[in-house]
Amino acid sequence: MDITNIKTLGDLRKSGYKSRTIKEEIRENLIGKIKAKENTFPGIVGYEETVIPDTERALLSRHNILFLGLRGQAKTRMARQMIDLLDEYIPTVEGSEINDDPFRPISKFAKDLVAQHGDSTPIHWVHKSDRYGEKLATPDVSVADLIGDIDPIKAANLKLSFADEMVIHYGIIPRSNRSIFVINELPDLQARIQVALFNILQEGDIQIRGFKLRMPLDILFVFTANPEDYTNRGSIVTPLKDRIESQILTHYPKTIETSLEITEQEADVLEEQSKRITVSDLVKRLIEQVAFEARNNEYVDKKSGVSARLTIAAYENAVSSAERRAIIHNEKQTQVWISDLVGIIPSITGKIELVYEGEQEGPYQVAVNLLEKSIRSQFILYFPNPEASKKKKATGKASQQVKTEEENPYKAIIRWFDGGNHLDLLLDSNDAGKLNSLYKVDGLHAFVKKYYPQANDKENALLMEFVLHGLASYSLISKKMLDGKIEFKDLMGSMMNFGAMNFEDDLTEDDFR
Structure with missing residues (x-):
């Protein structure tokens, strides 16, 4: 019944x-x-x-x-x-x-x-x-909103006095x-x-x-x-x-895995986007790591918190960044590259409250720094810690019989940049253009293959790009975000060029007399 x-x-x-x-x-x-x-x-x-x-x-x-x-x-x-x-x-x-x-x-x-x-x-x-x-x-909000008040219009329509309980207009709680x-x-x-x-x-x-x-x-x-x-x-x-x-x-997710599950569940990605865009586990983890970095960052107000909505919006923007490239170049399939994560910066700046020092730094720069810290934190989960190579070199305790490449597995890649070479990754480049650029770097493909021999071509390419961003985050090579591109160069040359620019700025007319 x-x-x-x-x-x-x-x-x-x-x-x-x-x-x-x-x-x-x-x-x-x-x-x-x-x-x-x-x-x-x-x-x-x-x-x-x-x-x-x-x-x-x-x-x-x-x-x-x-x-x-x-x-x-x-x-x-x-x-x-x-x-x-x-x-x-x-x-x-x-x-x-x-x-x-x-x-x-x-x-x-x-x-x-x-x-x-x-x-x-x-x-x-x-x-x-x-x-x-x-x-x-x-x-x-008033007491009348929540609990109620006398309704004079009801009293007039029903011809009741204000002493009659029937003239009460109940609020939202009753x-x-x-x-x-x-x-x-x-x-x-x-x-x-x-x-x-x-x-x-x-x-x-x-x-x-x-x-x-x-x-x-x-x-x-x-x-x-x-x-x-x-x-x-x-x-x-x-x-x-x-x-x-x-x-x-209540509390925020305690692990990356939990955060990944929440974003996967909540992100509003269209079916046509899912069919066209591949998002690797690496990229997903980098996006989640941004929130973890923000919650512990000195420039971000911890009392305000960093909502799970940050990573949800960032994930949607990352997919859209790749989709935009695919539309521009009429590509049926593409993946989210590390360089596409530049597109998630607007999702970060609007969802973090900054302390005074953070406001001085600027929300855009704080967001960029959080992305860099995310790359740095996740990099050592995929590849050898570059800090270990730095320490060996600094202390001089490494055995003379051990090959330099074994002491520093990144030596061949860094040497290529030290030779005066540089690499420009265009943000709106198609997949073929990114591949051609990445394969120019000596030793980069061989390095990735050494650690991930089973990876397919698409995964290889993404890992190759990740290595460059990782080395830059550990200050082994230089990375600059310019309009429409990311430029990778040798660290020393960049520092000298920067110093030369400052030196020229300090010169006066008297210095040339």
């Missing part, structure tokens, strides 16, 4: 339906999912051993919840997924503004209707998707009765507005203008807050925080 075919209170009684509070409803449905080994929060990655168990415990305890964490940590998403723990439909008194339970009406309208019609009282079925309310806390209600960024709510929530959480009554109503609202409250807000914009008043039974700390 389809329960939604029941249309009156009498038929509802005969069906044996039993009403539950929302917290009991969620608790029992959660127990069922746990017993069935179902994923209670599908799509939430990286919280399996931390946030999700904490949330399950809070819901089993029938607690209101505060998710406390930096931006981009899936706080609101966790709250929205709680909808799946609700019953498919619940009955309400038809016409009620606050989803009155037919068995336990709390509004004057519903009480009067049930008293007048008895078992003939019409009922309405509400789907779980309509049992979720959300409000972003902003300084302009209208979320028997629902999940979320207040995002709670510290942004003015203290006097937070105070208005005390009695709703603890006593179950509301006060609207002169009315003090005993309305035991049936709501699961979920609040979100950013620790940064406590100092920058406001705070959660202590009595309110005391009334929120469970505070759950």
Whole structure:
């Protein structure tokens, strides 16, 4: 039998339906999912051993919840997924503004209707998707918005005095009765507005203008807050925080693998892009590493955090950079090269908050530096650490019988640049042009083949480019990002040219007399 075919209170009684509070409803449905080994929060990655168990415990305890964490940590998403723990439909008194339970009406309208019609009282079925309310806390939010106010227009239309309860216009919280209600960024709510929530959480009554109503609202409250807000914009008043039974700390992905999974799941890449563009595991890891570098960078404000949205947007931009090249050169297939990662810089600059020193450096330069640090960190996971070769050379402790190439596996590549050669990688070059350029560097292909003999031609080419960027990040060769290209040269020659330019700038007319 389809329960939604029941249309009156009498038929509802005969069906044996039993009403539950929302917290009991969620608790029992959660127990069922746990017993069935179902994923209670599908799509939430990286919280399996931390946030999700904490949330399950809070819901089993029938607690209101505060998710406390930096931006981009899936706080609101966790709250929205709680909808799946609700019953498919619940009955309400038809016409009620606050989803009155037919068995336990709390509004004057519903009480009067049930008293007048008895078992003939019409009922309405509400789907779980309509049992979720959300409000972003902003300084302009008023008590009337959240709780309600007297409606003079209603009073005039119904010819009622302002002393009649029927003239009340309910706010968003009473209208979320028997629902999940979320207040995002709670510290942004003015203290006097937070105070208005005390009695709703603890006593179950509301006060609207002169009315003090005993309305035991049936709501699961979920609040979100950013620790940064406590100092920058406001705070959660202590009595309110005391009334929120469970505070759950969220966090960023702890490993690259978790971060990769999140980006793979969330990135909005079109099917036509996926067919045309190949993105290697190497490039994906470089993009994720940028976020890890940013979270520990001295120029980035750690209190503000670095959202997972950074890597999602960066991944989409990397794909689009390669796609743009393919469109320009009418290529049916291409891959994301390391040089395409220049295209993710706009995704970085808009998603990091800088400290004073970072502002002096400039957001663009900070983003470039983060990309360089990402390359540096990932390089030693694929190839020998260039620092080891530097140390051997500096200490002179390497055995004289060991060949120079074994002491420094990059020697042949560096020697090519030391010979006065340079390499320009055009950002908008087609794949064939990039290959021709890379194969000019003596020893580069042989070096990659030595460590990755099973790699195919496309993988070889990407690794060859990666080696050049890696050597530059370890200051073994010079790299300059110019308009439309990346220039690789020998380090010493670049330094001497830079010194010569500065020397010429310092010369005066007297120096030539």
